[in-house]
Amino acid sequence: MLKQLAILSVCAASAFALHTAEININDKDLEVGAQFDMGQFNDTVEPNTMFVGARFLNADGDHSEVKNANIDPLVEANLLMMKDVGSTGFRLGMGVKAEFTENYTALPLGVEGSYTISSKEFVPMHLNAAVYYAPQVLSLRDADSYLETRISFDLEVIPNGNITLGYRNIETNYENNQDFRYNRSGYLGFKLKF
Template sequence: MNYSRIPLFVLSLAAVPAFAADVDLSLTNESVKGQVNFFDNRSEIQVGTGYTYHEGSRHLLNVDFHAQGRTALGNLPATAGIGVKALGWDDDNDYDGGALGLGGFGTVNLPNVPGLSLHGALHYAPSILSFGDSEDMTSVELRASYRVIRNAEVFAGYRYLNTDLEDVKGDINLDEGVLAGIKIFF
């Protein structure tokens, strides 16, 4: 590790509140993910970027772009988004690739339990939108969140990120498992 970059890393983390709407940190049994979203749920667009380190020296980088808006699911207030998730990954086992997944997300607030919300996201990339060793990509995330204080929430859920390998029979789960994390709003 290059220790001369640590001050630059710390400085960039300190600057996140000036440019971000929220920061999301989550853990599974085999991975850690950080996600920064640049607009809040009142904006008409959402742009975010994230990095995941998976045990075994697998690195995943994502950039998300969605049109979003407030809506309702029955009588429940909700936020929905439709767009793309660009994902690139590198594995020390000589595999790497990426994809441009089409899909969206939805968050439903439960007014009967103030602070509780349910979130789901689904993105899929067929082979035409995949490159490198990826033949396709499926990304699913489900979570339940509870707003502990005005600017922070805790969540638990499940993450599944899978790709078929181009020249090999079979697929690999780039990241999968039960997750827990925190989200901080700025």
């Protein structure tokens, strides 16, 4: 009976091993996010290919172009579709986000890539990159355009638990020619898959 219960527990845990939660910090900024694998909720969607998520970034003005600025927190809802490219360890995806601050809204479209560096001598490593852009037509309220670039390196120190070292650059341009870098900073974080 105990053996059957253990097998059932492992199967149940692996069925939900694709959702992620993460927290990224540096000396001034806090970022938290979550993504849910829609393939776990919908039988018509292949698991580990479509994700719905949210993110909150409480950025500090010291990592902005306008020093000592009182910038608003950024809230995001996102949809991402990713697929393995052959059996190379590379995944490529495309997505859409909805970015909100107190007086800024943008709907950027983008691409994301992830490469898994597998080695028998080391723990699994992942190199991730993303670029999202919203031109004027996808920028609402006071927004004129939006550009976000990210790169990160994940070290899977325990199964389904990563330490992340990353860099982000978020540029928000406003209609009144008030263009500034919302956040440019490196960060350290944890990413958990459950």
